[in-house]
Amino acid sequence: MYLYDEIDRRIVKERAEQFRDQTRRFLAGELSEEEFRPLRLMNGLYIQRHAPMLRIAIPYGHLSSRQLRKLAHIARTYDRGYGHFTTRQNIQFNWPALEQVPDILDELAEVDMHAIQTSGNCVRNTTTDAFAGVAADELIDPRPYCEIIRQWSTLHPEFAFLPRKFKIAVSGSTEDRAATWVHDIGLHVVRDEGGEVGFKVIVGGGLGRTPMVGEVIRPFLPTRHLLTYLDAVLRVYNRFGRRDNKYKARIKILVKAMTAEGFAAKVEDEWQHLKDGPSTLRDEDVAHFASFFVDPPYETLPAFSETLAARLAEDRVFARWVERNTRLHRHPGYRSVVLSLKKTGVPPGDITAEQMEHAADWADRFGFGELRVAHEQNLILPDVREDDLYTVWQLAREQGFATPNIGLLTDIICCPGGDFCSLANAKSIPVAQAIQERFDNLDHLYDLGEIDCNMSGCMNACGHHHIGNIGILGVDKNGEEWYQITLGGSQGNHTAIGKVIGPSFAQAQIPDVFEKIMQVYLEQRQASEPFIDTVRRIGLDPFKERVYAKHH
Structure with a gap:
């Protein structure tokens, strides 16, 4: 760290x-x-x-x-x-x-924390995969580069008043868990044929009022050029981005107006003045930042834990939790544990002071004093020995942290919505709660399998509803709160923006609408086909017909 x-x-x-x-x-x-x-x-x-x-x-x-x-x-x-x-x-x-x-x-x-640049028209908090450094599918640890970007962007005088807020995400794994395709800049840490480390640069993604998937403007950027190239991208945006209309001020609008090729050409021109300049990263700079992210003192453990195997065999409830809420680790004998903040009846992403203290204690007792916050609004213990999983599970259950629903329908990503936010058109927390209550039966939930459900209380899309397999958007209809449903969105390597299925629904109708969507899925799916694949295969019409069917 x-x-x-x-x-x-x-x-x-x-x-x-x-x-x-x-x-x-x-x-x-x-x-x-x-x-x-x-x-x-x-x-x-x-x-x-x-x-x-x-x-x-x-x-x-x-x-x-x-x-x-x-x-x-x-x-x-x-x-x-x-x-x-x-x-x-x-x-x-x-x-x-x-x-x-x-x-x-x-x-x-x-404790070395702050609130600098968490709002305003500047470069916001750089994000990455919550499993960075421990993921089994990681190619290169992205965290040193995140830290380099953080230091470069913090209080950068040139980028303190951009046309609009600016978000950067970095991924270092084969599976993109950082939603890089819907960021102003997404970076994939990659190696070229010669083994050199660099970045695939994606620009112009974003959600909000006009959701767009980003475009690759440079397939390979050598590491040493990271900051000079980012400088060039931001300078082009700062110069040409619109300041006359805040709804058209994000970089995605500029990239679309210029085309990806046109934007990339402008960046190249700007970069010629910066390339190999003072911000060029030397090997020792990268090594310095990488030195903070070395492995903790892991034990050499067997790849197969007999203790864990026995527990899994005798306790089905525990086995379910292990299946959903733990992830494979780079080091044999360890797992990453996801502490679910999606318990039915609690606003998604909320955590009490008491829960924070318990999680901190477990990080010390079962790990190396470190935790991660996931983009899906859950908390992660990155380094738990497999032999300790049963104890961690029991403790997590006591604190309301063990809902075994990670990746399932009730693991809803949700903004605070109209209960708190002055921008929101509609409440989101009660709707998330109603869905969780309707699908509270775990057997049913498991049968439905992996489904990403994302919800936002307004067009700003803080809940990333466009890239949910099912998305919910709160809208204002003559002073009343209504909800629009999208289907077919996804994040990760096949990022896609969901499509609106039709007119919006009243709050009380949403659980029924979900029920009908699930009925169509269960009737139409092939073998163990995930929800998103069924939607892509059969299209939206069967869902629309069921949802909007008139009751006779």
Whole structure:
């Protein structure tokens, strides 16, 4: 895990001090609402429906047990005892008092955390695969490059006021678990024929009002050119991106207007002024950052755990949890455990202070003091010995962390929606809850198999509804909350944007609509065909017919 040095600490501390003074001036009436707005946004502070919301950066989803305990303390001291993990691997607190936010930032600085650039028109938190460094299918560990990008982008003076917010995701595995195709820039760490490490560069992806899958503008970029090339991309965007219409200000609109080839050509022109310049990465620079991400002291364990095999054979409930909520590890005898934050009746992604403390304890006891936040809004213990899985499962059950639904229909990705967010057109949490309640029967859920369900309370698509196999979007119809359904979206290596199936539904209808969609799937699927494959094979019409059929 990356460890701060003196310079990192000073930047974070000074930033917290500046914001304390800015907040004091605002509360004293010396700064207007308009003047304070960009200042608070640069420190992750939004004014929401009921209270301010503070978004805290968790760089590429990495947390130490010490940091998680601090987040628990903040939740208890300055909030209502819980936090909310987002699809950007960050955490949000929904109820802090404005005058106490400087105190929170001071507390965060004590454990090398901050809220810098978690909002505003700048480069946001860089994300990656939550299993980076431990995934069995990893080609190259992407984390050193995420850290390089984080340091380059933090307080970068040239990119502090871009046309719109800017998001970068990096993947180093054969399976893309970082949704790189729907980011402003997606980077795949790859090797060329000669074994040299570099990046496939994807630009212009994004969700929101006009969802688009990104375009490859450079199939192979040598590592040393990473920052100069990113500089070139952002400069082109900064110059040509639209500032007259915030709905058309994202880079995806520019790439579409220029075409991928036209945009790539502009980047090449710009890059000629930067290539081999001072930001070129030397081998020792990469080695320096890679040195923070070396393996912890793993034990040499047998590839087959007899203890685990015996437990799996005798306890079906445990076996189910292992199947759904653990992942294979690069090192024999270890697994990564996903602690589900999708228990029925709890808003997806919410975590209590008490749960945070327990998870931090388990990270110390069963791992190496480290946790990950997944883009799917769950928490991960990356390094658990297989012999410890049964104990971890029992502890997780006690804390409401063991719902064995990872990757299934009730593992819903969901934004806070109209319950909290002032931008939302509709509530999302009660709808997610209604779906979870309807499909609470685990046997039924397992029979349905892998289904990604994503939900957003408005067009901003914070819940990534476009790339859910089933997507739900809250819309406003004459002051009432309605919900639009999309089918056929997916993330990963075959990213696709879902299609709207027809007119929207009232909130109370959604569980029935889901039931009908599942009926069609169960009738039409072949052998063990996953839901998304059935949708792609038979198209949307059979689903539409069932869902909109008139009752006689």
